[in-house]
Amino acid sequence: MAPSGDGRRRVRVGVLGCGNVGGALVELVDAEADAIAEATGVHLEVTRVAVRNLAKQRTSPVGPDRLTHDAHAVATDPDVDVVVELIGGIEPARSLVADALKAGKAVVSANKELLANVGAELSAVAEAAGRPLRFEAAVAGAIPLVRALQVSLAGERVRRVVGIVNGTTNYVLTRMSDERIPYAEALAEAQRLGYAERDPAADVEGFDASAKAAILATLAFHVEVVAGDVYREGIEAIEVDDIDFAHRLGYEVKLLAIAERVEGGRGAGQVAVRVHPAMVPADHPLAGVRGPFNAVFVEGEAAGELMLYGRGAGGRPTASAVLGDLVEVARSLGTAPAPTLRRRPAVLSPIDELRTQYYLTVDVVDRPGVLAQVAAAFGAHGVSIRSMEQVGLGDEARLVFITHTAREADVQATLAELGALAAVERVGGMLRVVGPERDGPGRHRAREHGHHRES
Ligand SMILES: NC(=O)c1ccc[n+]([C@@H]2O[C@H](COP(=O)([O-])OP(=O)(O)OC[C@H]3O[C@@H](n4cnc5c(N)ncnc54)[C@H](OP(=O)(O)O)[C@@H]3O)[C@@H](O)[C@H]2O)c1
Numbered sequence: 001m002a003p004s005g006d007g008r009r010r011v012r013v014g015v016l017g018c019g020n021v022g023g024a025l026v027e028l029v030d031a032e033a034d035a036i037a038e039a040t041g042v043h044l045e046v047t048r049v050a051v052r053n054l055a056k057q058r059t060s061p062v063g064p065d066r067l068t069h070d071a072h073a074v075a076t077d078p079d080v081d082v083v084v085e086l087i088g089g090i091e092p093a094r095s096l097v098a099d100a101l102k103a104g105k106a107v108v109s110a111n112k113e114l115l116a117n118v119g120a121e122l123s124a125v126a127e128a129a130g131r132p133l134r135f136e137a138a139v140a141g142a143i144p145l146v147r148a149l150q151v152s153l154a155g156e157r158v159r160r161v162v163g164i165v166n167g168t169t170n171y172v173l174t175r176m177s178d179e180r181i182p183y184a185e186a187l188a189e190a191q192r193l194g195y196a197e198r199d200p201a202a203d204v205e206g207f208d209a210s211a212k213a214a215i216l217a218t219l220a221f222h223v224e225v226v227a228g229d230v231y232r233e234g235i236e237a238i239e240v241d242d243i244d245f246a247h248r249l250g251y252e253v254k255l256l257a258i259a260e261r262v263e264g265g266r267g268a269g270q271v272a273v274r275v276h277p278a279m280v281p282a283d284h285p286l287a288g289v290r291g292p293f294n295a296v297f298v299e300g301e302a303a304g305e306l307m308l309y310g311r312g313a314g315g316r317p318t319a320s321a322v323l324g325d326l327v328e329v330a331r332s333l334g335t336a337p338a339p340t341l342r343r344r345p346a347v348l349s350p351i352d353e354l355r356t357q358y359y360l361t362v363d364v365v366d367r368p369g370v371l372a373q374v375a376a377a378f379g380a381h382g383v384s385i386r387s388m389e390q391v392g393l394g395d396e397a398r399l400v401f402i403t404h405t406a407r408e409a410d411v412q413a414t415l416a417e418l419g420a421l422a423a424v425e426r427v428g429g430m431l432r433v434v435g436p437e438r439d440g441p442g443r444h445r446a447r448e449h450g451h452h453r454e455s
Helices: 020-040 071-075 093-102 112-129 145-152 167-179 183-192 207-221 240-249 315-331 370-380 408-419
Strands: 009-016 042-050 082-085 106-109 158-164 251-261 270-281 293-300 304-311 355-365 385-391 396-403 424-433 438-440
Touching (some): 009 071, 009 315, 020 042, 020 315, 042 071, 093 106, 112 207, 145 207, 167 183, 167 293, 207 270, 240 396, 240 424, 355 408, 408 424
Parallel strands (some): 009 082, 270 424
Antiparallel strands (some): 158 293, 251 270, 355 396, 385 396
16 A cells, blocks of 8 residues: 555555456456546556466556466555456465455455355454455355455344356246247257356356355354355256246246245254255246346345345456455554454255245056055145146156145155155156245245245
């Protein structure tokens, strides 16, 4: 930090990584520095940028004078006040962030993997160094969600956070829902349009959403949750038929990241954190979140329900969130950061204990007595059927069930038993159903709240 001639404070920024987000950030800072200085009295200047490959052609206006391949030298440079980590992954990002904090820098990162796996360790380093570590862009890109949970809702007793936090999968599901195109085709389209990576596993298998769910749970409940703690299912098994059936019943299919407080669970302060596709009532605000957009729905004891919506990815939207953090830490340089919120170890509620409604499909040989066998399997595990529909004629039929609220372990046991029946050709789709039980499409029926249920 150095005074400049016009009385504004000059804050020197070192950026680690100049890809989608880093390149957009440097452009934004270069373009907006005067306006930011006018508004805040802080003049940001990106003085050094570290990349892996100096020979790479870059579209962003970062000339050779600012570029280096030595990220560590930038992270610890005495002439840098704030370090922005936009490399991604755990190493070397973890060491670079820790060393920057220890060298007295304020640090901003957009790295969900880093925060979801070693966030506690790095928060401890930041606290010991008395320097801030901000990561607004690590969850839901441009949406100011981390600040909302950390600051605005700091005193709120949050009951549940439910989010659409992965734009790739939401784009694919939206296309399947609107155009009835199969999963593989919708994914190929997302890849052509740049909404999906060439290797889409991290998105479609739910890994990206799990990292974000872990960060959301940590922020919402002040407990320590890491990505590996999150129960995870992706969207690869969703069929257009499942979405059609959801529509007929008044639902949309969405990949949700859910973190909720489990009241009355075994340990005090139990939380359940999971990522899976789910049937969301068509009139729920999350059902209307389309294409690559993200949204996070928060339910608090005092605040009630609120939803934040916006662009969850993309270079410029993500860089916007990074810039917000950058301005905040630049303005408060030289003052002690607020102590980090205390985190307790998390007591995680296993998925087996989940209580919700379920959508299930079973393909059977169409002959007398089969339905009774199938119904007996449900009955044996205490899973009660709310509605059943038979689709298809001839030798095979698909039975489509919606259950009453049931326990996950009992539903899984039912599915296993059904799979072993000679008359069952295939146990197909299984989706958890969000919201109150309904008598029919669009009509709600009040039910007693289970100790751990979707809503
Ligand atoms: N893209 C998004 O929409 C988005 C949204 C939210 C959060 N994020 C997060 O933002 C971060 C950056 O994402 P991105 O999409 O910008 O990634 P990216 O396009 O792959 O860029 C990564 C950058 O890091 C540089 N790099 C890699 N290893 C390095 C090393 N050892 N030393 C110095 N530089 C190194 C690369 O250098 P070269 O250019 O020389 O290869 C590249 O410039 C990630 O944590 C990501 O999860 C991204």
